[in-house]
Amino acid sequence: KGMDELWGEQTINKNITKNTDWYTEAKFAMFIHWGLYSKMAGEWDGQHYFGINEWIMKRAKINTKDYKETAKTFNPSQFDADAIAQLAVDAGMKYLVITAKHHDGFAMFDSKVSDFTITKATPYKKDVVKALQKACKKKGLKFGIYYSQTQDWFEKNGYGNNWEFNPDEADFQKYLTEKALPQIKELLTGYGEIGCIFFDTPGPIREEQVVQLKEMVEKYQPNCLINSRIGQGLGDFTTLGDNEIPSMPLDGLWETCDTHNNTWAYSNLDFNWKTQDEIIHRLIDVVSKGGNYLFNIGPKADGSVPDVSAMILRETGHWISKYKEAIYGTQPLYLGGQTQFAATQKGNKMYLFVKEWPENYTLNLPKFENKTLKAYFMDSQKEVNVSTNELSTVLTLPLMKHDAIASVIVVEFEGTPKVSTDK
Numbered sequence: 001k002g003m004d005e006l007w008g009e010q011t012i013n014k015n016i017t018k019n020t021d022w023y024t025e026a027k028f029a030m031f032i033h034w035g036l037y038s039k040m041a042g043e044w045d046g047q048h049y050f051g052i053n054e055w056i057m058k059r060a061k062i063n064t065k066d067y068k069e070t071a072k073t074f075n076p077s078q079f080d081a082d083a084i085a086q087l088a089v090d091a092g093m094k095y096l097v098i099t100a101k102h103h104d105g106f107a108m109f110d111s112k113v114s115d116f117t118i119t120k121a122t123p124y125k126k127d128v129v130k131a132l133q134k135a136c137k138k139k140g141l142k143f144g145i146y147y148s149q150t151q152d153w154f155e156k157n158g159y160g161n162n163w164e165f166n167p168d169e170a171d172f173q174k175y176l177t178e179k180a181l182p183q184i185k186e187l188l189t190g191y192g193e194i195g196c197i198f199f200d201t202p203g204p205i206r207e208e209q210v211v212q213l214k215e216m217v218e219k220y221q222p223n224c225l226i227n228s229r230i231g232q233g234l235g236d237f238t239t240l241g242d243n244e245i246p247s248m249p250l251d252g253l254w255e256t257c258d259t260h261n262n263t264w265a266y267s268n269l270d271f272n273w274k275t276q277d278e279i280i281h282r283l284i285d286v287v288s289k290g291g292n293y294l295f296n297i298g299p300k301a302d303g304s305v306p307d308v309s310a311m312i313l314r315e316t317g318h319w320i321s322k323y324k325e326a327i328y329g330t331q332p333l334y335l336g337g338q339t340q341f342a343a344t345q346k347g348n349k350m351y352l353f354v355k356e357w358p359e360n361y362t363l364n365l366p367k368f369e370n371k372t373l374k375a376y377f378m379d380s381q382k383e384v385n386v387s388t389n390e391l392s393t394v395l396t397l398p399l400m401k402h403d404a405i406a407s408v409i410v411v412e413f414e415g416t417p418k419v420s421t422d423k
Ligand code: H79
Pocket: 003, 006, 051, 052, 054, 055, 059, 200, 201, 242, 257, 264
């Protein structure tokens, strides 16, 4: 079976009546993949599994009995919800999305409709979704839930486990009615305000089942934003492909979800961390195209965030804290999709992010319909010469790169900056 089957329709409903302001202002968020698979960390039965570790149950064809056995020693004594929420704040993130249940079927919350939960199957016994929700509330972060609505490898009626169960005998509606919908209801009713819900791999789900899910979400949380992976074009915001940044600005609400290395869940085998420079460049790319950047960390089985991952996020946040105004609450300003520079806008200002310094210290931008008033580096307020000629708007930069990661130049216009379309 091809992977295409997992994704389905990715368009969204553009006539949202929900409150979307917080979401369009937020720009940067924390995704957390954490579960029993974090304990396997890329290894099962003497074999290494490079790549996405949250799939280890399927990739190693672990049966449900052996997989459940691992819960008996899942005891995340280093887990500190406040510290994780604080890390998100320090990184400059505005909401947080946690894997309440991934494809392995294990609930990281106290579910009444399953025994396969952190509260019943582990010695830890505490509800970590609850702890994170409270921590987010305390720190002023919006809170979101990841829930794998189709794939559930622990249930014979869930989708995806074809090594232990016979897919032809699966009653998917029964799984939906008895596990997915009740668990989603629990999450929507017991965990305060849920800002957004991230469904995944719509795959085989039928339209009337998607409607059931959507109605369930909206009955209990009318303002909860639903991602496009609910399927059938019934989501409120587009989730692009995993780790995908679009080449052009997109209409409507959208999000790029990105991993810190090459796995979502923690793996011992993967130390391919994106540096703060790479993260900031990708954030700029996403925000300049009008999207949100949902950046993933994979805590270890003991609940701690890998030190290097946390350190890099704090460095990222340090840079962002200098240029907040150029990021949060802005709108995209498309300058032709250059990799060296990109821009956002607010009011009569363009915020220009220069990622690579031009060789001749001269930056040619498209012409604008309105006049430029002045340009200056955002941090030092130091003036930058701006002029226009027949071809372009020209910025004359100092010889040296201003900010090693990305320099931010504010250009003020007469009115709202608008790139001229006439040639
Ligand atoms: O939660 C994260 C991923 O686990 C999930 N989406 C993000 C947010 C996801 N679900 N499905 N996929 C990603 C596609 C996965 C495809 C693959 Fe594989 C899994 C490629 C390699 C491992 C399946 C198993 C195909 C080859 C081996």
